[in-house]
Amino acid sequence: MFTRFEMERFQSIYENEVDFNLSDSGNHPMSINDLLDKDEIEKFLSMEIYYGYTQGDPRLLEVIKDWYPNTNESNILLTNGSAEANFIMAWTLIKPGDEVVLVLPNYMQVPGLAKNFGAEIKTINLKEELDWHLDLNELEELVTPNTKLISICNPNNPTGAVMTDEEMTAIASIARTNDAYVHSDEVYRGSELGGKETRSFVEFYEKAIVCCGLSKSFAHPGLRIGWLVANEKLIEEIWAHKDYTSLCASVLSQEIAIKVMTKKTRGLVLSRSSEMLNNNLNLFQSWLDSHDGLFTFVPPQAGGMAFVGYKMSINSMELAHKLRTEQSVLIVPGDCYGMDGYLRFGIGSHSDYLSQGLELVSNGIKS
Template sequence: MNINPFAVEEWMNAYETGALYNIAETCVDSISLDELFSLSGTDKESFLSRLCSRRLTYGAIEGSPELKNGIASLYRTIKPDEIVPTHGAAGANHHVFYSLINPGDTVISIMPSYQQLYSIPASLGARVKIMHLKKENGYLPDIDELKRLAEGGVKMICLNNPNNPAGALIPQEILEKAAAIAQSCHAYLLVDEVYRHLTQDEEWQPSIVDLYEKGISTSSMSKVFSLAGIRLGWIATHDKEALKQMWSHRDYNLISCGMIDDAIASLALSAKEKILERNKKIIRENLAILDDWIQKEPHISYVKPHAGTTALVYYDFPVDSYTLCRQMYETCGAFVTPGDCFNEPHSMRIGYAADKDTLIKGLHAMSTFFRSLEAGKAGSSRPSEA
């Protein structure tokens, strides 16, 4: 299988561990098991004693009842038997394409978005049509353009809601119109919902599976629940034929997600209100900090995110984004993601859901770097952490 290099993940792999101020991270500030026990009101010794006494088998092959009931509670109409556990949302997206897309199928995807949504179907031999989201339209799908792209038939339409990297939130009205287009073609509508629930207000964010029978939702415990370390995600859909194919293909590459990951995810889902309360507080306070910083910086601009953990920030310096982000990393320790990873030149993706101190120090370091660019003397020495 030939596939394009995964630009954003290759960038993260190369630089993340050495970052002084990591504001490229897309998870809400990660929690430890101790913090999870505290948030959930769980007795640590009792939980660990039960876990340590279990024999390390494959566990529940299709996911434990506790896990699947917890995932189902995040939707309005999904039942536990309509959920396929996977290795993270990355595993979920890959598994959907691996199970349902064949050479010659037509797939419509968006850009900017997570690269899996267009590079994987292309690698499987699908004909991929790209719908470019526009800054002036708030990075929302253009329904008229989607309708034109779907003319002649389509096997699957792919969206990302909330959007990574721009933080746009597709309203229910647009989702329903996209579903109507998919329905007219008997197409699947895959929506990567890995940031779902991380909104800037308390309004319920609908899932595509609660709006369309052939809708497919992918998500995980990583972003919303701050538990990327357990590598547990899922696929949810009402479509019986899709479920049949995904369960069949799962036997070839997954077997199970691991009983320890399952147990930790189940505990977190049982305390979802507490975790969501914590994480919404973080993203709302931190977005206000980011927004205030952007208003004061003369060389940058953005469309303020409505949801998620990331913002796509544009700059007017005469340098490509890989060069700018690498120089900034090397001279001041601030780590962000080049916009060219998303085919958005002269921009960068900032992850604003880190701990508040890291965000503030990282933005301050960026300002210092921008002043050096203004003066034409970007340095080469890297500061030590304050």
């Protein structure tokens, strides 16, 4: 039976039907005027809309590689959003009967793909009592020489936890011992709240496959620009699969992405994201404090989301629908991650919008 992507379907059905959408995990999008100057806009408007490079515009590959030490253009494959990147990675690597280790909670696309591609799945959960970090001894026991792939999300969706260098080194060692690939979804890299940027897993392991894109930390979801970073041989193999999907990304989106990923602009965009998230996290924490004893919360270290446990006798999906229908505010239920009793709040919007949305949540849980 085909496994549906429940969280994505939940959001896509309802996010445009509510007054306040607090289900998004990215930062509030930027505009063309925010990014391009007058001359750049004129150049953009005069562009011819041709097919682009299937691997990605060489100018874009060059600025992307600068974000990944010791890589070159041949280590990168451009995709239509990080969702396509995850899909063609899974399509390339996961065959029926392959053993796949999933670190949960996680963005649930790869878990769903692994099931649909016939993998033998093992799971290991991040632990709230460890501030949403892994028990590495448990992981070491779980991974075997039969393991084809270990899939992580770092910074993590939905908890916002960030792995330390020591944790990534340990995971790389476990994978290397068992000759397993490590897939690392890194779309929240760059939106760290503490100022220190997370290192990419590609720096730690020769069989890492990193997925990233412009939708979350970079605040340009509508461009649908993503990419994979891996060793050259694996990129070639995944590229062969991409020839059967979207062929290439939009030349218009790539032109804007080149500007986003240049070092100077990249720094400005990510600073904007971190500043917005830090301010909103303080606002969110104050809101939680006003409901003393009702929630449990480990503050995120990165990303535009807050994963909160609650002490109410109602299923999380039921609670999300109650808030949607009665208050016109949308929040992701923990059920979408297989974790009833939790809610994921998006905190990447403008602060006044977030504040109004949270007020509606307060009204909903009191009723």
